[in-house]
Amino acid sequence: MKNYEITVNGKVYQVSIKEIAGELNKNKEKEPTSSAKSNENQSDEVTISAPMPGRILSVKVQENQTVNAGETVCLLEAMKMENEIVASVDGVVSQIKVHSNQAVEAGEVLLLITPN
Template identity: 45%
Template sequence: MKNYTITVNGNVYDVTVEESTGAAAPAAVSAPSPVKKEAAPAPKKAAATGAEGSVKVTAPMPGKILGVKVSAGQAVKKGEVLVVLEAMKMENEIIAPSDGTVASIHAAVGDSVEAGATLATLN
């Protein structure tokens, strides 16, 4: 028999698994009992750099950040690439909607973002 600790949707369970010898008869299975243990803490969101800007640049779809092409305080022109977002195996360039200065960056390379998440703000 082997004992395992399994976390499912934040609930921690201790389970015991009986090893089979290859016999045709199935082994009896008992329901796992919940165990009061603390689950791993949720990962912290990256802190925003700088102040909030008046123009928010959001993710049009869920995906993973492959590159951040600007930094806080940098002047940008309308159509300039701010962030590269990978979604469905395609790289999508997220561009500046208007001329301005990057007030803050809310995403880092490797972050997973949801649709509508603020990636950057411009002034």
């Protein structure tokens, strides 16, 4: 994984990127067993993390809800500003790890999304 810092409209976000193109080709070559499929599904979840320390103002989604890339999933207050945390992929929210009024650190996992 590689870590990057990206500034969008004056807001700084820290992101981790994992290259999966080579892994996808390897998986296509082998026919997985049913147990291997369940392990793949778990590792396919996309992690949405806090880009900076702050406090969760609200969680805008529920578990098992379908979300689209770019859709707001949480509001994070940091430095007296409200920051929209958005889904990075289309998918289904598989797990929510935070709640309203919870303090979070930079990089802390907020929720998991299983891509479509």
